[in-house]
Amino acid sequence: xxxxxxxxxxxxxxxxxxxxxxxxxxxxxxxxxxxxxxxxxxxxxxxxxxxxxxxxxxxxxxxxxxxxxxxxxxxxxxxxxxxxxxxxxxxxxxxxxxxxxxxxxxxxxxxxxxxxxxxxxxxxxxxxxxxxxxxxxxxxxxxxxxxxxxxxxxxxxxxxxxxxxxxxxxxxxxxxxxxxxxxxxxxxxxxxxxxxxxxxxxxxxxxxxxxxxxxxxxxxxxxxxxxxxxxxxxxxxxxxxxxxxxxxxxxxxxxxxxxxxx
Amino acid sequence: xxxxxxxxxxxxxxxxxxxxxxxxxxxxxxxxxxxxxxxxxxxxxxxxxxxxxxxxxxxxxxxxxxxxxxxxxxxxxxxxxxxxxxxxxxxxxxxxxxxxxxxxxxxxxxxxxxxxxxxxxxxxxxxxxxxxxxxxxxxxxxxxxxxxxxxxxxxxxxxxxxxxxxxxxxxxxxxxxxxxxxxxxxxxxxxxxxxxxxxxxxxxxxxxxxxxxxxxxxxxxxxxxxxxxxxxxxxxxxxxxxxxxxxxxxxxxxxxxxxxxxxxxxxxxxxxxxxxxxxxxxxxxxxxxxxxxxxxxxxxxxxxxxxxxxxxxxxxxxxxxxxxxxxxxxxxxxxxxxxxxxxxxx
Amino acid sequence: xxxxxxxxxxxxxxxxxxxxxxxxxxxxxxxxxxxxxxxxxxxxxxxxxxxxxxxxxxxxxxxxxxxxxxxxxxxxxxxxxxxxxxxxxxxxxxxxxxxxxxxxxxxxxxxxxxxxxxxxxxxxxxxxxxxxxxxxxxxxxxxxxxxxxxxxxxxxxxxxxxxxxxxxxxxxxxxxxxxxxxxxxxxxxxxxxxxxxxxxxxxxxxxxxxxxxxxxxxxxxxxxxxxxxxxxxxxxxxxxxxxxxxxxxxxxxxxxxxxxxxxxxxxxxxxxxxxxxxxxxx
Numbered sequence: 105x106x107x108x109x110x111x112x113x114x115x116x117x118x119x120x121x122x123x124x125x126x127x128x129x130x131x132x133x134x135x136x137x138x139x140x141x142x143x144x145x146x147x148x149x150x151x152x153x154x155x156x157x158x159x160x161x162x163x164x165x166x167x168x169x170x171x172x173x174x175x176x177x178x179x180x181x182x183x184x185x186x187x188x189x190x191x192x193x194x195x196x197x198x199x200x201x202x203x204x205x206x207x208x209x210x211x212x213x214x215x216x217x218x219x220x221x222x223x224x225x226x227x228x229x230x231x232x233x234x235x236x237x238x239x240x241x242x243x244x245x246x247x248x249x250x251x252x253x254x255x256x257x258x259x260x261x262x263x264x265x266x267x268x269x270x271x272x273x274x275x276x277x278x279x280x281x282x283x284x285x286x287x288x289x290x291x292x293x294x295x296x297x298x299x300x301x302x303x304x305x306x307x308x309x310x311x312x313x314x315x316x317x318x319x320x321x322x323x324x325x326x327x328x329x330x331x332x333x334x335x336x337x338x339x340x341x342x343x344x345x346x347x348x349x350x351x352x353x354x355x356x357x358x359x360x361x362x363x364x365x366x
Numbered sequence: 367x368x369x370x371x372x373x374x375x376x377x378x379x380x381x382x383x384x385x386x387x388x389x390x391x392x393x394x395x396x397x398x399x400x401x402x403x404x405x406x407x408x409x410x411x412x413x414x415x416x417x418x419x420x421x422x423x424x425x426x427x428x429x430x431x432x433x434x435x436x437x438x439x440x441x442x443x444x445x446x447x448x449x450x451x452x453x454x455x456x457x458x459x460x461x462x463x464x465x466x467x468x469x470x471x472x473x474x475x476x477x478x479x480x481x482x483x484x485x486x487x488x489x490x491x492x493x494x495x496x497x498x499x500x501x502x503x504x505x506x507x508x509x510x511x512x513x514x515x516x517x518x519x520x521x522x523x524x525x526x527x528x529x530x531x532x533x534x535x536x537x538x539x540x541x542x543x544x545x546x547x548x549x550x551x552x553x554x555x556x557x558x559x560x561x562x563x564x565x566x567x568x569x570x571x572x573x574x575x576x577x578x579x580x581x582x583x584x585x586x587x588x589x590x591x592x593x594x595x596x597x598x599x600x601x602x603x604x605x606x607x608x609x610x611x612x613x614x615x616x617x618x619x620x621x622x623x624x625x626x627x628x629x630x631x632x633x634x635x636x637x638x639x640x641x642x643x644x645x646x647x648x649x650x651x652x653x654x655x656x657x658x659x660x661x662x663x664x665x666x667x668x669x670x671x672x673x674x675x676x677x678x679x680x681x682x683x684x685x686x687x688x689x690x691x692x693x694x695x696x697x698x699x700x701x702x703x704x705x706x707x708x709x710x711x712x
Numbered sequence: 713x714x715x716x717x718x719x720x721x722x723x724x725x726x727x728x729x730x731x732x733x734x735x736x737x738x739x740x741x742x743x744x745x746x747x748x749x750x751x752x753x754x755x756x757x758x759x760x761x762x763x764x765x766x767x768x769x770x771x772x773x774x775x776x777x778x779x780x781x782x783x784x785x786x787x788x789x790x791x792x793x794x795x796x797x798x799x800x801x802x803x804x805x806x807x808x809x810x811x812x813x814x815x816x817x818x819x820x821x822x823x824x825x826x827x828x829x830x831x832x833x834x835x836x837x838x839x840x841x842x843x844x845x846x847x848x849x850x851x852x853x854x855x856x857x858x859x860x861x862x863x864x865x866x867x868x869x870x871x872x873x874x875x876x877x878x879x880x881x882x883x884x885x886x887x888x889x890x891x892x893x894x895x896x897x898x899x900x901x902x903x904x905x906x907x908x909x910x911x912x913x914x915x916x917x918x919x920x921x922x923x924x925x926x927x928x929x930x931x932x933x934x935x936x937x938x939x940x941x942x943x944x945x946x947x948x949x950x951x952x953x954x955x956x957x958x959x960x961x962x963x964x965x966x967x968x969x970x971x972x973x974x975x976x977x978x979x980x981x982x983x984x985x986x987x988x989x990x991x992x993x994x
Binding site for chain 3: 430431432433462529535536537538574575576577578581584588589590690692693696697700701703704705707708710711
């Protein structure tokens with residue numbers, strides 16, 4: 105039944121090819137000697153050297169990774185629990201709350217950033233990590249929530265009920281039955297959230313403090329001098345890192361699978 | 367299931383913990399918070415200041431001038447020690463009481479400033495600011511592609527340039543050059559004149575290939591446009607990449623922009639801020655900064671040592687600076703711009 | 713049973729949304745009725761002026777263009793993304809893992825830089841034109857960049873992964889025995905697909921539509937970069953008003969109307985496809 109024909113496979117391959125075309129260009133031009141990304145003037149490591157010398161950029165990268173991890177983790181917990189709670193119970197406010205929670209991705213960033221700043225100032229929250237994490241969590245939640253919600257539709261409630269009838273505690277039912285069923289959706293939501301947080305400039309600028317800067321802030325505020333190919337180099341390195349992490353985790357998975365068999 | 371997840375989660379947390387440890391370490395004594403766009407200083411200049419004074423520079427960034435004003439307002443003129451931004455927004459910051467008067471006894475190099483850039487509308491008595499670079503947006507074109515000589519803004523309207531002009535995307539600047547081409551002031555508040563400029567802009571629309579603030583200069587190099595109206599740093603960059611291009615100082619008059627540094631009223635470390643401004647006015651430091659930045663040198667004492675291209679030609683004795691205008695005029699300029707963009711897409 | 717406990721699950725979402733979304737949203741509503749003053753400032757005096765000004769044909773055009781672009785983007789995304797998510801959901805475990813990774817990996821690079829990649833590909837002296845000239849397909853390089861199709865390419869490219877992942881997560885958990893049952897009962901492949909598969913994956917498609925249509929209404933930097941800033945969108949109008957335009961209340965009013973339009977569209981979509989009923993069946 106689950107056979108995928110040659111034509112669909114060709115389609116999948118074609119879409120992926122187009123997806124990677126611009127990225128291939130970015131990678132190639134990270135080795136270009138010229139500053140302007142217009143023509144090829146020769147192979148050079150200069151942007152990688154510049155990148156590694158740039159201590160502020162490296163600190164910003166660390167901050168961005170931390171911020172993305174923290175916000176997507178908060179969003180995963182709040183969004184997943186929220187989707188489960190709302191799917192399994194019926195409140196009059198349900199529709200309204202769903203709508204409100206997607207508002208942060210509905211408003212243009214610049215206005216959201218400004219409103220967040222004014223609102224945090226009103227609450228007298230000190231700008232910095234707290235405000236950054238709150239703001240990022242708010243626009244990450246919709247990704248997790250919507251993904252999990254779609255997954256929950258049609259998952260048979262009777263499985264959970266059966267588990268509970270067999271004496272499993274609600275917590276146990278959640279961890280052993282519900283969570284494994286929705287895990288792919290939670291992970292997709294997390295990945296999307298992390299990516300959105302990792303790419304956000306405008307909101308971050310509004311809610312950050314002078315001492316906490318993120319990678320996109322450093323990259324996109326070069327308004328007066330133009331973005332340098334350093335960022336191409338950085339994108340290339342990040343892609344390499346992502347590929348490496350994935351290969352390692354795949355290898356570990358294979359190892360644990362074969363250990364399990366023995 | 368859970369066990370499988372546990373190990374990678376632990377590893378990730380551990381890694382994050384280490385990263386957090388790195389991010390957390392900070393020297394507590396003597397910081398100077400510098401607030402401006404990224405890439406405004408060569409790293410050596412910032413390091414040089416730290417070496418000399420022991421003050422660590424925290425380089426914080428904003429994207430738009432207005433964002434800076436919002437943040438500075440929210441911080442009640444605190445948090446930041448030195449801010450560098452555009453002329454018109456400084457006028458607003460001064461009016462809002464967010465800018466401290468400079469203690470000139472702490473800036474012995476204050477006299478180095480080229481007087482051409484002093485006494486401007488945003489700081490008529492030179493009480494608050496030290497200019498840091500000037501820009502004059504200019505026309506750059508490829509004579510081989512246009513087939514005729516460009517000398518004025520008016521030439522951008524030439525039908526021969528159909529779908530071949532790249533311009534910056536600042537609505538006041540584009541309204542401004544249209545007004546200059548009509549012999550009017552860039553800062554007119556006369557709504558009828560602004561409406562006429564709007565009409566004239568619609569005639570420019572068919573010629574526009576693109577309008578963008580970032581990387582506009584690339585269009586001249588990649589064959590998308592044969593003439594472009596560019597900011598100063600873009601002019602410098604594109605000429606370095608292709609010296610066969612021609613630069614035009616349009617005959618109708620020039621638009622000036624000045625970036626300047628100021629110290630906010632509640633700056634945490636005002637003494638370091640003054641020391642930094644004084645440092646920037648040293649001729650050697652200015653030379654390094656402006657050659658890095660590609661903007662016109664505003665430090666008169668550095669004119670002799672800086673790249674001559676970065677000294678405003680003697681023929682330019684004045685230029686009009688875009689100033690804040692009345693609310694009604696501003697709305698009219700905005701409307702012109704939106705109508706113009708809509709016409710470009712037709 | 714246990715309705716009380718289930719309530720606790722949604723509590724964090726309720727609390728967070730009420731404080732950190734509703735709060736700022738109310739501030740935004742208040743701001744849209746405030747009066748603009750010269751410079752970037754405003755004062756809290758009630759006025760309807762910000763909404764009245766939108767009746768100007770030029771501003772109405774911005775809304776129309778934003779809507780048109782968002783709609784075409786979403787339709788293209790459904791057409792391209794649904795089959796992708798569907799086939800992906802039918803691959804083996806390894807294939808699924810590989811494709812999820814391949815779809816997501818580009819997300820870790822900066823979105824702006826990927827657009828610059830497109831510029832290098834599409835520009836007059838770019839890779840694409842060189843290939844076409846070399847193949848002899850065209851004699852003159854094509855001017856693809858800074859046109860509507862270029863913007864559409866960029867928009868679809870940026871948002872396609874959302875659609876794919878949303879469809880994929882719901883196809884992946886699909887109970888294929890239901891489809892088989894339909895086939896056994898004599899339904900044609902097409903009929904089985906339409907009545908069973910499509911209907912059961914509709915919630916995923918709905919999430920995908922929300923995740924692509926909603927952001928595309930406000931997204932404007934793609935139109936700026938790949939379209940040369942020649943399409944007037946509400947998003948860039950808001951940006952202009954927030955920056956040099958210096959009119960925050962007008963920007964707030966524009967954002968509210970934009971959000972209202974988006975909401976209306978989503979509501980209509982739910983009504984037309986009957987997704988809302990389906991969501992009730994849990």
